[in-house]
Amino acid sequence: MSYKDKIKTDLFPTIWCPGCGIGLIMTQLATVMDDLGLDKSNTVMVTGIGCTGRMGAxxxxxxxxxxxGRTLPVAEAIATVRPELNVIVVSGDGDLTSIGGNHLLHAIRRNPRIKVLCNNNEIYGLTGGQTGPTTPVGTKTVSSPAGATFSPVNLQGLVNTNPNAFYAKTTVYHQGQMRRAIKEAIEWPGFAFVDITSQCIENNGRRIGFPSANEMLNYYKKEYRQAPPGSTQLANHQLGIVKGKPAETEPVPVGAASGNGSGEA
Amino acid sequence: MAKRLLQGNEAVLLGAVKAGATYFAGYPISPSSEVLMAASVYAASHPELRFLQAEDEIASANAIIGASLAGAKSFTATSGPGYSLMQEAIGYAHKLGVPTVFVDVQRVGPATGMPTMPGQGDILQTRYGSSGDYTSIVFYPSTVAECYEYTIHAFNCAEESRSPVILLSDAFLGHLNEVVDLDAIDVPVVPRTLEPLASGHTRLFSGVATYPDGEPATADGDEFIRQYEEAKALRLEVADRYAFYEYGWNKDADTLVIAFGITRRIAQPLAPHFALFRPIRIWPVLQDQLREIAPRYKRLVVIEGSDGQYASVVERVLYRDVHRVPLLGGRMSLEAVREGLERIGLLPRELAQATVS
Incomplete structure (x- = not known):
């Protein structure tokens, strides 16, 4: 078997722009799925609106x-009804953390066994490059001509409000580390969030001074460093996986005990 | 089982269970909260019913869609602003062709309005609340026993029509306690129709217009129309088998009262003086039945808990004027009905005298 068996290559070319980072995520996800034996009888994908959401197709x-914005309640319900399935959410930072922010907050709290891959390109790409919840302060976009005003949402901090949760930071340049993060997320017995920095060359990168996607990837190579082993918190531009203590109770698809008792003995 | 005292909202939960529901998600909101509470209590001792008290109504509505795709018969219950928040998800369920049930226990709106007072102001929202065109199927019972019965029909119809079916109720009916014998109500249950996720296919359940292979069809009007007409035809065909209504009272009277839900109960003392048409299937509107029955009467009066929402629909269907008795501000009482009839000069002398005595 090959990762290509997980992809509908007959639908290529994709709608993604040349130089887009999403394909790099799909390749690594497909590779991990192949390694772990995920197939159409044991796995469901849930994707949100935005360029990234097309991956499911x-x-x-x-x-x-x-x-x-509604990937998480849909995914959580699927995982509740069918606890034997691998439920993989793939979406963008705008979908997951802005319009879907309330669901993210509560999915983290309830700790369902769903795996979230967040394509974090720091921009609303599909709609033309408006500033988003992860856009760094000062970035000029088509909706922040004087530079983005507000601090980006702290995803690591949010996820780690649940001591049982899994948070990984990676980039599309660091393919091996991204593959490891995705693999460990899928194997994690609870909520896992993989925060993947990725380039949107057409609707962000070129406007902030990168001539091509290659320069954006080289920028990630230069700027991002592996966190020291055993880190419980990742500093800015550090790559790594921060795992909480796995919840002691397995997710049970049971009435009033829905969720999996996160934070409870 | 013997007769028992049961509340309208609890009857909805029992009807859902009878229909085979195995997933409920909801958010507390008056006057529908008893459905959520009853579901949580039931689920605690019946693990086959999965229960989620979600963070909001948006999550609830999307969760029941996910649950249905995963293989569970699912439902939610809400009211007023909560129902408004669910509109986007209802359109999504229509687009996907997902069987599920939304229960709307109406209160007085708009906005937070009068949270504990009964209203019937969601009639048009149940038809047109989400953006775009779609074919809604909506039922509205009048008694606690019917809350049970039509909840089962709603689940059955959702399965057959592959669409989100709305069960309307109201603060009055939802909180009404009546003696019922549920065993006397025998509605055969329609089994699951949608093949669950991860059955070995590679389907794309997409809110975006797509071709059957998953490619975007976002600029192909012909494909859009083909899919829309196909869904519409199925839903209308199925709805035909659920054309529930009541026609009665004094059929020889010269005025036909049209009332539904709790309003039909409130208006019961009018029975000797008027004929009654009670639509139970609110949408699709019972056009054929109205066109057959209405011409027998000199006057039509719609008594409803909104400022003429259903009356406007009847006018449109029949091309004739309809008298209106709107019961607003939660004033859903016989007194308000009398006042309304008097205002339009249709209050029978006997009923006017009853007011005095």
């Missing part, structure tokens, strides 16, 4: 392409 699984 390109992969060999049943896939739910949700409303904007």
């Amino acid at each position: 390109y992969m060999q699984f049943d896939s739910v392409y949700t409303l904007h």
